[in-house]
Amino acid sequence: MSWIPPNLAELCATSSTASNCQTSAIIFLKLIFHTFISSKPKVYLPKNLPEKYDFIIVGAGSAGCVLANRLTKWKPWNVLLLEAGIETPNITEVPAFFSLTQNTNVDWNFQTQPENTSCLATKGCNIPSGKVMGGTAELNGMLYARGNAEDYDDWGKSGNPGWSYKDVLPYFKKSEDNRDKEILQNNPGYHGTGGYQSVERFSYKDINAQNILKAWQELGYKVLDVNGKEQLGAMISQATVKDGQRQSTNTAYIRPIRYKRPNLFIETEAYVTKIIIDSATKTAIGVEYTSTANNLKTKKVAHVKKEVIVSAGTINSPKLLMLSGIGPSQDLQKLGIEIIKNLPVGKNFQDHVSFKGIHIRLSNKTITTKPYEQKKADLNEYLRKHSGPLSSTGTSIVNSFVRTKYAGSKDAPDANFLFSGLDSINLNSPRVESYYNTILMLPILLTPKSRGFIKLNNEDPVWGQPLIYPGYFKDNSDVNRMLEIIQIGLNLFNTKSFEKNEYTLINSAQTPCNHLTFNTDAYWICLMRNNTASMYNQVGTCKMGPKGDPEAVVNPRLKVYGVERLRVIDASIMPHVPRGCINAPTIMIAENAFDMIMADWAEYPD
Numbered sequence: 004m005s006w007i008p009p010n011l012a013e014l015c016a017t018s019s020t021a022s023n024c025q026t027s028a029i030i031f032l033k034l035i036f037h038t039f040i041s042s043k044p045k046v047y048l049p050k051n052l053p054e055k056y057d058f059i060i061v062g063a064g065s066a067g068c069v070l071a072n073r074l075t076k077w078k079p080w081n082v083l084l085l086e087a088g089i090e091t092p093n094i095t096e097v098p099a100f101f102s103l104t105q106n107t108n109v110d111w112n113f114q115t116q117p118e119n120t121s122c123l124a125t126k127g128c129n130i131p132s133g134k135v136m137g138g139t140a141e142l143n144g145m146l147y148a149r150g151n152a153e154d155y156d157d158w159g160k161s162g163n164p165g166w167s168y169k170d171v172l173p174y175f176k177k178s179e180d181n182r183d184k185e186i187l188q189n190n191p192g193y194h195g196t197g198g199y200q201s202v203e204r205f206s207y208k209d210i211n212a213q214n215i216l217k218a219w220q221e222l223g224y225k226v227l228d229v230n231g232k233e234q235l236g237a238m239i240s241q242a243t244v245k246d247g248q249r250q251s252t253n254t255a256y257i258r259p260i261r262y263k264r265p266n267l268f269i270e271t272e273a274y275v276t277k278i279i280i281d282s283a284t285k286t287a288i289g290v291e292y293t294s295t296a297n298n299l300k301t302k303k304v305a306h307v308k309k310e311v312i313v314s315a316g317t318i319n320s321p322k323l324l325m326l327s328g329i330g331p332s333q334d335l336q337k338l339g340i341e342i343i344k345n346l347p348v349g350k351n352f353q354d355h356v357s358f359k360g361i362h363i364r365l366s367n368k369t370i371t372t373k374p375y376e377q378k379k380a381d382l383n384e385y386l387r388k389h390s391g392p393l394s395s396t397g398t399s400i401v402n403s404f405v406r407t408k409y410a411g412s413k414d415a416p417d418a419n420f421l422f423s424g425l426d427s428i429n430l431n432s433p434r435v436e437s438y439y440n441t442i443l444m445l446p447i448l449l450t451p452k453s454r455g456f457i458k459l460n461n462e463d464p465v466w467g468q469p470l471i472y473p474g475y476f477k478d479n480s481d482v483n484r485m486l487e488i489i490q491i492g493l494n495l496f497n498t499k500s501f502e503k504n505e506y507t508l509i510n511s512a513q514t515p516c517n518h519l520t521f522n523t524d525a526y527w528i529c530l531m532r533n534n535t536a537s538m539y540n541q542v543g544t545c546k547m548g549p550k551g552d553p554e555a556v557v558n559p560r561l562k563v564y565g566v567e568r569l570r571v572i573d574a575s576i577m578p579h580v581p582r583g584c585i586n587a588p589t590i591m592i593a594e595n596a597f598d599m600i601m602a603d604w605a606e607y608p609d
């Protein structure tokens with residue numbers, strides 16, 4: 004199957020005025036979709052399949068692709084990588100199109116359940132998640148921000164040997180091919196070169212991103228490498244891109260070896276529905292899956308000699324464990340699922356939270372929208388040279404880490420600011436990040452106290468969406484902290500950079516809070532609770548922890564408690580969410596876990 008773009012006719016029909024469909028933005032989207040719709044990479048399926056694999060990896064996302072590469076380096080081992088989604092469509096390579104693939108067939112399109120503390124206006128928040136080779140690393144904003152050293156020291160201190168900062172830094176470096184000379188020179192010891200994952204700064208620097216960076220400097224924040232010695236400050240982000248194109252872990256780790264290593268077997272459109280576990284020995288022996296290729300549903304089984312590795316992400320990994328009888332026994336019993344092991348699977352859900360932003364109006368001199376012909380020229384430039392505005396993500400490239408008075412540590416941030424461009428005519432439609440006439444300032448809480456949980460769908464546990472109760476703003480201290488973060492962000496309007504460039508706060512109240520006085524605590528709390536927005540960094544639902552940790556699902560070697568030959572290796576194992584973005588830490592987790600697997604199966608040469 005190929006990528007199916009959003010249906011513009013449907014979007015136009017539901018937009019407030021029909022004239023929206025004639026805007027240059029929509030006409031340009033039509034051109035983009037026309038250009039990319041037929042892109043489908045050639046795939047050769049292997050003919051002679053082994054009877055049993057040494058390892059089966061479920062999910063070819065940020066973690067799964069790293070593991071598939073590393074494990075198949077050892078030639079005697081056969082590895083089967085099963086991915087529910089399709090092959091990566093070419094459109095994901097264009098940085099400025101990163102939000103165009105959301106709500107399409109490469110997105111699981113998760114939706115949270117109604118709760119009374121958040122996502123009220125929409126009765127649930129959207130949680131995009133990649134359903135494609137490369138997983139969410141194909142849909143994400145490409146920012147490379149590892150988090151703070153204290154995050155990993157906290158993981159270590161909570162009883163997880165091998166996960167303190169000194170332990171994980173070598174794995175961040177191992178994965179990395181940092182191509183930024185200045186970063187390498189100024190931050191010795193913090194970056195790697197020659198790894199699979201390319202990291203560089205977007206070569207096209209959006210004018211407004213540069214102005215925002217200057218404003219942070221005026222407020223006293225250093226411009227620094229947030230992945231270096233200190234994190235408090237701002238920078239034009241490093242990103243998982245290579246020469247103007249996105250580099251997911253599929254592009255970085257799988258493409259160079261695909262069809263070259265005969266011991267790597269990849270099946271896409273292969274949805275794993277159950278881990279087969281011998282109930283007498285509590286040992287994972289294989290998986291059941293359904294091939295959805297060619298619009299059919301063909302049931303299949305694959306068996307394993309060594310381990311099943313679940314890398315299906317923070318939402319689908321707990322789902323698959325629960326479908327396989329590993330989870331809260333009371334919940335599973337109600338669904339008639341045979342219990343293999345009672346564990347707190349799906350609990351400890353954490354995310355970076357924000358709301359749908361503080362709107363900044365631009366003056367004519369800084370809007371980046373253009374007439375159609377100029378956009379078309381930008382597209383041609385991108386297609387020929389991978390350069391120009393489409394090789395970047397507009398204002399999203401400026402990233403800053405700050406601390407509020409509530410931050411526990413003097414060196415670690417508890418807040419982050421990102422900016423996103425919006426074409427105000429077209430607020431809810433797919434958009435190209437490089438063209439906008441309004442900026443959204445997104446104040447983000449990095450250290451939430453609130454926790455959520457995930458359950459199986461009662462009506463259709465296997466094919467239905469899992470029930471996500473994110474718990475955003477359930478803990479009132481998160482609300483207070485967000486109020487302070489907002490005030491820190493509003494200080495930007497007092498800078499010369501903002502004044503000179505005529506960035507003005509749109510100080511009319513947004514719906515559904517327009518009954519309240521703008522810029523009062525009551526107003527901001529209303530926005531947080533009604534227009535809540537996930538900042539896409541969900542973790543924690545198969546928590547790593549020592550024996551005796553009542554919340555732990557996997558041990559510090561990422562083995563599922565009480566089940567043999569089963570590991571979870573992805574963002575879901577993080578005990579708490581790092582103060583950065585999640586892709587780089589997930590890649591690090593896979594690199595670290597690979598060495599653990601090797602040590603456990605000791606036949607691998609040094």
Ligand SMILES: Cc1cc2nc3c(=O)[nH]c(=O)nc-3n(C[C@H](O)[C@H](O)[C@H](O)COP(=O)(O)OP(=O)(O)OC[C@H]3O[C@@H](n4cnc5c(N)ncnc54)[C@H](O)[C@@H]3O)c2cc1C
Nearest residue numbers: 062064065066087138139144145146275316574584585586
């Ligand atoms: C819109 C958005 C923007 C983001 N921006 C950034 C950013 O700028 N920087 C950053 O660092 N992070 C960002 N993130 C977060 C980051 O990309 C993810 O946290 C990370 O990719 C998670 O990796 P993972 O390996 O845990 O899961 P995933 O990458 O999601 O991989 C899981 C894979 O498993 C597959 N799968 C699931 N269930 C099954 C099944 N039953 N059978 C077979 N296959 C299955 C999925 O299809 C998927 O391919 C963003 C996320 C989103 C949604």
